[in-house]
Amino acid sequence: MTTSAVRVLVATAVPAERDAVARALALPGVDLIAAGVGPALAAASTATALTTAALEGAPYGLVVSAGIAGGFVPHAPVGSLVVADEITAADLGAETPDGFLPVTELGFGTVTHRPPEALVREVATVTGARPGAVLTVSTATGTATRAARLRERHPTALAEAMEGFGVAEAAAAHRTPVLELRAVSNPVGPRDRAAWRIGDALAALTEAFGKLAPVLESWNPHDHR
Numbered sequence: 001m002t003t004s005a006v007r008v009l010v011a012t013a014v015p016a017e018r019d020a021v022a023r024a025l026a027l028p029g030v031d032l033i034a035a036g037v038g039p040a041l042a043a044a045s046t047a048t049a050l051t052t053a054a055l056e057g058a059p060y061g062l063v064v065s066a067g068i069a070g071g072f073v074p075h076a077p078v079g080s081l082v083v084a085d086e087i088t089a090a091d092l093g094a095e096t097p098d099g100f101l102p103v104t105e106l107g108f109g110t111v112t113h114r115p116p117e118a119l120v121r122e123v124a125t126v127t128g129a130r131p132g133a134v135l136t137v138s139t140a141t142g143t144a145t146r147a148a149r150l151r152e153r154h155p156t157a158l159a160e161a162m163e164g165f166g167v168a169e170a171a172a173a174h175r176t177p178v179l180e181l182r183a184v185s186n187p188v189g190p191r192d193r194a195a196w197r198i199g200d201a202l203a204a205l206t207e208a209f210g211k212l213a214p215v216l217e218s219w220n221p222h223d224h225r
């Protein structure tokens with residue numbers, strides 16, 4: 001029986017994503033939660049789990065935000081995997097006559113968390129996930145114009161989802177490294193639910209986590225490179 005070297009928390013938005021991960025990754029030391037949809041609930045749920053573990057004297061050494069995502073075509077096609085080398089809140093700020101200003105340009109807060117580079121490389125290698133920026137939004141993109149604007153502001157963006165930055169903020173509050181691994185269920189752009197391939201994305205998520213056990217076993221929490 002393999003065991004994760006450190007305690008790992010995997011936070012998805014909904015039970016279907018959690019169960020897709022559970023189908024592949026039943027490791028002692030790895031806990032799965034369906035944290036809820038959107039950055040606020042994801043942050044609250046993740047922070048609660050991290051605090052509970054810390055108070056029990058068994059803190060987590062790694063937090064993973066996982067689930068489905070929209071992919072920026074052609075960079076991340078439907079069914080592909082993306083691992084975040086940058087977890088960025090893309091609509092946390094202010095709308096101005098000259099366009100969007102992130103909170104960091106308003107003088108406060110943060111909009112980006114960076115997972116450990118070595119871990120991102122290992123995850124990309126073993127799963128085939130593309131490394132790039134994963135954007136967190138509170139409002140899912142529904143037009144080609146917004147998709148283009150997001151890519152213009154974030155030229156390395158591969159995917160858009162709604163929880164990663166919230167999970168990363170909770171992890172940062174506990175000084176715990178964070179990772180975001182997503183399977184693309186739909187193209188980011190005009191709202192077209194018929195184009196969604198949620199089943200294929202969940203299957204890709206299961207396959208990816210089926211390859212992660214050795215990476216999680218050997219992960220050294222002191223290796224924040």
Ligand SMILES: O=C(O)c1cccc(C(=O)CC[C@H]2O[C@@H](n3cnc4c(=O)[nH]cnc43)[C@H](O)[C@@H]2O)c1
Nearest residue numbers: 013037038068069070140141160161162163188191
């Ligand atoms: O009804 C719509 O048009 C619509 C468009 C985008 C996203 C949604 C959701 O309900 C997303 C909920 C859930 O799935 C993740 N997700 C998947 N694809 C996307 C996306 O293109 N943009 C943002 N989030 C996405 C997300 O993390 C949520 O947990 C509905």
